[in-house]
Amino acid sequence: MTMIANEGAQEMRPRSELSARELFREVGAVLRMSEAEASALGDLPEDPEDDQTMVINMGPQHPSTHGVLRLMLELQGETVLRCKPIIGYLHTGMEKTAEQLTFMQGGTNVTRMDYLSPLNNELVFSLATEKLLGIDGDIPERAVWMRMLLSELNRMSSHLLFMATNGMDLGAVSMMIYGWREREEVLRFFQKVTGLRMNHNFIRPGGLAADLPAGWRDDVLRLLDMLPDRLEEYDVLMTGQPIWRERLQGVGVITPTEALALGATGPILRSTGVEWDLRRDMPYLHYDEVEFDVVVGTYGDAFDRYAIRLNEIRESMRIVRQILDRMPSGDYRIQDKKVTPPPRARIDESMEALIHHFKIFTEGFRVPEGEVYVGIESPRGEIGCYIASDGSPTPYRMHMRAPSFVNIQCLPHMMRGGLVADAVAVISSVDPVLGEVDR
Amino acid sequence: MGVVGDVLSDGLGGLSHNVITGRIEDLVKWARSRSSWPASFGLACCAIEMMATGAAHYDISRFGMEVFRASPRQADIMIVAGRVSQKMAPVLRQVYDQMMEPKWVISMGVCASSGGMFNNYAIVQGVDQIVPVDVYAPGCPPTPETLIHAIETLHGLIESGEIMRRREVTGAGADVHVEEIPATSVPVLLGSS
Amino acid sequence: MSAEVTTDGTEMSEDEVTLLHGCPLVDSRGQQVLFVSRDRYLEVLRLLTDEGFAMCVDLTAVDYSRFMTRELPDGVTAERFEVVVNLLDISARRRLRIRVQVPENDPSVPSLFDLHPGTEAMEREVFDMFGIAFSDHPDPSRILMPEDWIGHPLRKDYETGSIPVQFKGAPS
Numbered sequence: 001m002t003m004i005a006n007e008g009a010q011e012m013r014p015r016s017e018l019s020a021r022e023l024f025r026e027v028g029a030v031l032r033m034s035e036a037e038a039s040a041l042g043d044l045p046e047d048p049e050d051d052q053t054m055v056i057n058m059g060p061q062h063p064s065t066h067g068v069l070r071l072m073l074e075l076q077g078e079t080v081l082r083c084k085p086i087i088g089y090l091h092t093g094m095e096k097t098a099e100q101l102t103f104m105q106g107g108t109n110v111t112r113m114d115y116l117s118p119l120n121n122e123l124v125f126s127l128a129t130e131k132l133l134g135i136d137g138d139i140p141e142r143a144v145w146m147r148m149l150l151s152e153l154n155r156m157s158s159h160l161l162f163m164a165t166n167g168m169d170l171g172a173v174s175m176m177i178y179g180w181r182e183r184e185e186v187l188r189f190f191q192k193v194t195g196l197r198m199n200h201n202f203i204r205p206g207g208l209a210a211d212l213p214a215g216w217r218d219d220v221l222r223l224l225d226m227l228p229d230r231l232e233e234y235d236v237l238m239t240g241q242p243i244w245r246e247r248l249q250g251v252g253v254i255t256p257t258e259a260l261a262l263g264a265t266g267p268i269l270r271s272t273g274v275e276w277d278l279r280r281d282m283p284y285l286h287y288d289e290v291e292f293d294v295v296v297g298t299y300g301d302a303f304d305r306y307a308i309r310l311n312e313i314r315e316s317m318r319i320v321r322q323i324l325d326r327m328p329s330g331d332y333r334i335q336d337k338k339v340t341p342p343p344r345a346r347i348d349e350s351m352e353a354l355i356h357h358f359k360i361f362t363e364g365f366r367v368p369e370g371e372v373y374v375g376i377e378s379p380r381g382e383i384g385c386y387i388a389s390d391g392s393p394t395p396y397r398m399h400m401r402a403p404s405f406v407n408i409q410c411l412p413h414m415m416r417g418g419l420v421a422d423a424v425a426v427i428s429s430v431d432p433v434l435g436e437v438d439r
Numbered sequence: 440m441g442v443v444g445d446v447l448s449d450g451l452g453g454l455s456h457n458v459i460t461g462r463i464e465d466l467v468k469w470a471r472s473r474s475s476w477p478a479s480f481g482l483a484c485c486a487i488e489m490m491a492t493g494a495a496h497y498d499i500s501r502f503g504m505e506v507f508r509a510s511p512r513q514a515d516i517m518i519v520a521g522r523v524s525q526k527m528a529p530v531l532r533q534v535y536d537q538m539m540e541p542k543w544v545i546s547m548g549v550c551a552s553s554g555g556m557f558n559n560y561a562i563v564q565g566v567d568q569i570v571p572v573d574v575y576a577p578g579c580p581p582t583p584e585t586l587i588h589a590i591e592t593l594h595g596l597i598e599s600g601e602i603m604r605r606r607e608v609t610g611a612g613a614d615v616h617v618e619e620i621p622a623t624s625v626p627v628l629l630g631s632s
Numbered sequence: 633m634s635a636e637v638t639t640d641g642t643e644m645s646e647d648e649v650t651l652l653h654g655c656p657l658v659d660s661r662g663q664q665v666l667f668v669s670r671d672r673y674l675e676v677l678r679l680l681t682d683e684g685f686a687m688c689v690d691l692t693a694v695d696y697s698r699f700m701t702r703e704l705p706d707g708v709t710a711e712r713f714e715v716v717v718n719l720l721d722i723s724a725r726r727r728l729r730i731r732v733q734v735p736e737n738d739p740s741v742p743s744l745f746d747l748h749p750g751t752e753a754m755e756r757e758v759f760d761m762f763g764i765a766f767s768d769h770p771d772p773s774r775i776l777m778p779e780d781w782i783g784h785p786l787r788k789d790y791e792t793g794s795i796p797v798q799f800k801g802a803p804s
Contacts, residue, residue, distance in 0.1 A: 010773050010774060010775070010779050060527065060530055061480060061511075061530060061534050062509070067481060067482065067483070067486065068482060068527060068530075087775060087776065088524070088526050088774075088775055088776035088777060088778070089524060089526050089527045089530065090482060090483055090521070090522065090524055090527065091524045091525075091526060091561045091776040091777065092483075092522055092524065092557050092559075092561055092562055093557060093559035093560055093561030093562065093785060093792075094557070095761075095786060096559050096560065096561075096785055096786055096790075096792055097556070097557055097558075097559050097792070099792075100792060108556065109556070112483075112484060115483060115484035115487060115580075116487065131661055131662075132661070134661070161487070164494075176494065177494055177495045180490070180491060180494030180495060180496070181494070181495050181496065183491075184491070184494070184495075184496045187491075197488070197491075197580075197582060198484055198487065198488065198580055199484060199579060199580065260686060260687055260722070261748065261749050261750060262749060262750040263687060263688055263689055263748065263750030263751070264750070265689070274722070276722055281722075281725050282725055282727075369702065369703065370660060370661060370703075371660060371665075371694075371716075372660065372661050372663065373663065373690070373718055373727070373729060375689070375718075375727075382689060384689065384690055384718065386690065386692060386716065386718070388694050388699075390698075390699040390702070396694070396696075396698075396699055397694045397695070397786075399690075399692040399694075399716075401689060401690035401692075401718070405753065405754075405757075406689075406750060406753070406754075408753075409750060409752065409753045434483070435483050435484065438524070438776055439776075525777070525778060525781075526776075526777065526778045558792075559792045560785050560790070560791070560792065561777075561785070
């Protein structure tokens, strides 16, 4: 029973150094199948010495690995036989840092995990904290709708960035310029609302940091008016284009069974035809009150994942329009003295408010003992926050279930048997954010 | 204004105006600062802002820097964009060593400059422990404007020769002395004024 | 007093310990938590998988060495480590959380790899961060830290503070 796990090499070892048993085991590990299944694959050379394969290393400093992902590929000619993602090159120790920061400060930490959808990270952390505090039902309506608005806009900006990088990875460099142009527009709105382009720390336990600024509605409407035409441009530039379809269709195929077994979520799971979107299936905020469609694919290939994301931008726009119609007036944060700092004006006139303000920002608010897991749908899949609290103002343990971390484990499956030139297309279609993979 | 019709037959004699003379060192420094190609060393959030700087709205090509090189051997400036983990540090150093002299480093963002908010076991507390840094860009992440400002500052330092002088004296951009790896061939040294 | 119920949790009340597959099932802020002993871990997870919890969304661990007084149901002894598994039933749209107590002197748990292949990376992460070994894991190596790293960072007795750079075979 007791096993001293070897702290062995993380690299993929060449075939010649492995016995047949070890090889099957490793193939099984990489392909996530049992030893017996791996040996039944039959494409492994019988005699390990008589091999015609080579192992090449891709990354961690590579322009199309989306950051610092490192892949080791075993090739036979141009065909990928084995592939192993090696991660950790951006390990930031955020879960350890989270134990030092109070629940109030925690947002600054989590927002830097998935830096392409920071508001979703803050949202899931806030939701988990609120559940622990037992105030998850008392958040003012306006705050909930504002959170939805920001979350959807963030989904749009994230997917727009995917459009840009996916285009660039496949050689459509002009797409890079277009995608950024649109993303810049969304970021401009974020900057107006939160003051920052990224890493906002705007959604906080109890509500939001501030109310929406004057004229926000016109800004959003301008965005919504502008984007449909631009998305049409994308369709013209990419969706119908034969080269684009050639590069993506049938590349990086994954079946629903595999995706479910590997725990993949988000566009990857949906591309296989499994309708699973936490916004619809396990609604949080007020997603059960808005109308939208869950976009699913059929073949589970890179093209489906591209098309899903493109259409999710359209669905998000649909949701944002409904949010605009329904945005209530009211408070943007809960008026709970335990959680919310007093308004700035009160500090000048009331000693208690001053003390209160001081306590919240130095010591933080205490959160009852317990543990809670909350999962929401980020642009990349299910992002979950597991917090264990020991009753102090800091989380005892904060763990993020990062969608990219799980999704990236699908890479060996998607790449197996494909061409090495398609490796870039596959990585790009998974859309991993390494900050979230490594945390 | 003298117009040269055919340089081969007329020679430079046809040039009566528009001749600038200068020291070769100054011209070299001028040329270096005007087309310094960055190595794409994107790590984390800052890399996204670095890409935004290269995109249409901020358009880094105004400064002759739009050519992000994937290979460090073709690059002049390494923009360390993001937090450097303990696992990444040797890789970063290797990429730096692969770059050709003269080379410069911009430390983009607080994580690269000092570890930022991540003062923990995983993050190198300042990339200047690994490579000599010439310009630190603050911010988390720095906006494209900040990065452009950092790049412009670096261009100014390159043009004035300030950086090369300092490096000759201390051997590093920052305080940490970095040992040079012995090269197999003799490098051609330019602009050592 | 105990009663065998399904994970709907409709029959639960304060003083009644609900059992699911013989393990105490607790309601924690509206979420179902099942306390499974280490010996029955694989068996119970296999039963749960057959019941519909076919997707393992998350596997992590907690080092409770500074919070041994945490609330646990009767019959569960607090140990230093806890492995936490989050299961998802897509067709019935429900979640279940498994908490397994892992003692300090023998930090090892059977691997879920055969049941949920997606846990391969998560178990490696838990091993890397907590030093909890997963027996029968196909690739028991570190995943986030460099392979020659000493210690397990997310343990409570591991210092947070910054440390000097560890180079591995770097040209000086």
